[in-house]
Amino acid sequence: MKKGEARLLEHIEKTFRFPLDRRLLLGPGDDCAVLRHGPGRDLVITTDELVEGTHYLGRFATPEQIARKLTRINLSDLASMGEVAPVSCVVGSGLRKDTPADFAPRFMKALKEEALRFGISIAGGNLAGARENHFYMTVWGESGKSPLVTRYGAKPGDLLLNVGPLGQAAAGLEILMKGSAAQKKKFPGLVKAFWLPEPLMAAGALIGRRALASAMLDNSDGLARSAAIIAELSRCRVLVSVGEGACAPELRAYSALKKLPWRHYAVNGGEDYGLVFTTPAAKLAAVKKLLPAAFVVGRLEKGSGAVIENFNGKVKSFEHF
Numbered sequence: 001m002k003k004g005e006a007r008l009l010e011h012i013e014k015t016f017r018f019p020l021d022r023r024l025l026l027g028p029g030d031d032c033a034v035l036r037h038g039p040g041r042d043l044v045i046t047t048d049e050l051v052e053g054t055h056y057l058g059r060f061a062t063p064e065q066i067a068r069k070l071t072r073i074n075l076s077d078l079a080s081m082g083e084v085a086p087v088s089c090v091v092g093s094g095l096r097k098d099t100p101a102d103f104a105p106r107f108m109k110a111l112k113e114e115a116l117r118f119g120i121s122i123a124g125g126n127l128a129g130a131r132e133n134h135f136y137m138t139v140w141g142e143s144g145k146s147p148l149v150t151r152y153g154a155k156p157g158d159l160l161l162n163v164g165p166l167g168q169a170a171a172g173l174e175i176l177m178k179g180s181a182a183q184k185k186k187f188p189g190l191v192k193a194f195w196l197p198e199p200l201m202a203a204g205a206l207i208g209r210r211a212l213a214s215a216m217l218d219n220s221d222g223l224a225r226s227a228a229i230i231a232e233l234s235r236c237r238v239l240v241s242v243g244e245g246a247c248a249p250e251l252r253a254y255s256a257l258k259k260l261p262w263r264h265y266a267v268n269g270g271e272d273y274g275l276v277f278t279t280p281a282a283k284l285a286a287v288k289k290l291l292p293a294a295f296v297v298g299r300l301e302k303g304s305g306a307v308i309e310n311f312n313g314k315v316k317s318f319e320h321f
């Protein structure tokens with residue numbers, strides 16, 4: 001995310017923060033909006049898009065990859081709210097005139113497969129001509145009995161955890177952008193991490209049901225950025241410290257090849273779509289028991305901002321090209 005983009009988001013949140021409707025329980029600024037539409041019934045809504053030239057390049061994208069990723073990045077936002085059952089979506093695209101005739105049917109077929117896989121219907125959408133190909137989706141789900149998890153609840157003393165990949169998708173994008181054919185073959189897991197993120201629906205729901213997290217978001221712009229968001233919204237200082245256990249062997253091998261520390265990718269890399277959450281230290285044993293794949297990647301204290309420890313390289317928040 002670029003600085004200007006962060007400023008614009010801040011402006012959006014301020015502009016739309018007014019007492020509009022008491023049914024809007026959570027508005028701009030979190031992973032999802034939450035709307036009460038009946039006693040104890042909350043609708044959880046989010047939207048996201050993929051733009052050619054911003055999120056991917058046409059030369060390395062198939063319609064199937066775009067459809068799958070679009071669905072998954074949207075569902076990932078639902079997962080990051082805790083116990084949410086996905087319900088439905090609307091989807092739209094703008095397509096250039098020179099788009100091959102088989103593109104749209106292939107995109108729709110893959111979209112339908114994804115909808116079936118994740119148990120959502122496709123309720124409608126829009127199609128337009130455009131100068132750049134782009135694809136967008138709005139997805140919604142229903143909350144369960146447990147309270148939803150926002151980005152606001154972390155406290156000094158809490159631990160920062162991540163479940164899911166760290167840095168793999170950014171390494172995969174790098175390989176797709178400028179890697180050799182041999183590298184694409186050697187690191188299929190990294191390329192897959194970029195194109196086929198797994199929305200952690202079960203992990204998110206478990207965290208929500210068992211009240212394991214004080215704050216949570218999905219890791220879309222890199223761990224450094226996720227930590228900075230929690231720091232800002234929960235009014236804490238976040239000390240990020242990523243241990244070896246959080247690094248996939250394939251990322252370690254790729255980093256060695258690139259002569260870069262693997263933390264370069266783990267800290268800065270975006271689009272992993274794991275869950276970053278905070279938990280009181282007293283709950284760590286319960287978290288590890290229920291979610292063995294979750295790793296402590298930092299801790300919170302009084303103060304502000306995010307500090308990256310045990311990494312001497314450059315820290316930047318994730319930017320698309």
Ligand SMILES: [Mg+2]
Binds near residue numbers: 076077080218220
């Ligand atoms: Mg998100």
